[in-house]
Amino acid sequence: MIDTRLRRLLSPLLGRPRDRPESFRPRGTSSRVSRLAERYDVEVDAALQRLWPKSRIYHDREFTRDRADFLLVVRGRGVMVETKVKSDPGLFRGSTLPPLLDRLQRDGRRLIVVLNQGDPTPARALVAEKLGDKGCVVVWSGPHHDADLHGAVEALLQQMVRHQ
Structure with a gap:
């Protein structure tokens, strides 16, 4: 109880600086793919901030x-962003996507899956089956793919009607 009260008293004085980006969630394991995924999340976050500097993430x-x-909230409109990391350049089937797709299908939200490498054809079919034109899969591995990422997100944003 003392710790909680002390934290409550000191939190206004020691609050997180606003100029620092929000910290990323820790991954469950220390595997190579998890480390790649954590680094990829940081890179995608930087790309989103670079492409939409006035957005909120x-x-x-x-x-x-x-x-x-x-x-990602741009001009009052939101798009969910899911990052996926493959350690090999093979097919990306999207086997981990169904729980997310089911939830977003119920909620009516838009989704862009950002993949670091590989052929996303099977995952694109899965996303199209579940979300239709409210979802897409883009391969992004650096600034040279910024145009693809920008185009995909803007296409999803254009579909949306702003809620009053």
Whole structure:
């Protein structure tokens, strides 16, 4: 009880600086893919900030299969962003996406899956089956793919009607 009260008293004085980006959620393991995924999340976050400097980006602090990694809000409209990392350049089937797709299908939200490498054809079919034109899969591995990422997100944003 003392710790809680002390934290409550000191938190206004020691609050997090606003100029620092929100910290990313810790991954569950220390595997090579998890380390790559953590680094990839940081790179995608930087790309989103670079492409939409006036946007707001919210990070999910927990690792769950049914929630996206980011919420990107541009001009009052939101798009969920899920990052996926493959350690090999093969096919990306999207086997981990169904819980997220089911939830977003119920909620009516838009989703962009950002993949670091590989052929996303099977995952694109899965996303199209579940979300239709409210979802897409883009391969992004650096600034040379910024145009693809920008175009995909803007296409999803154009579909949306702003809620009054």
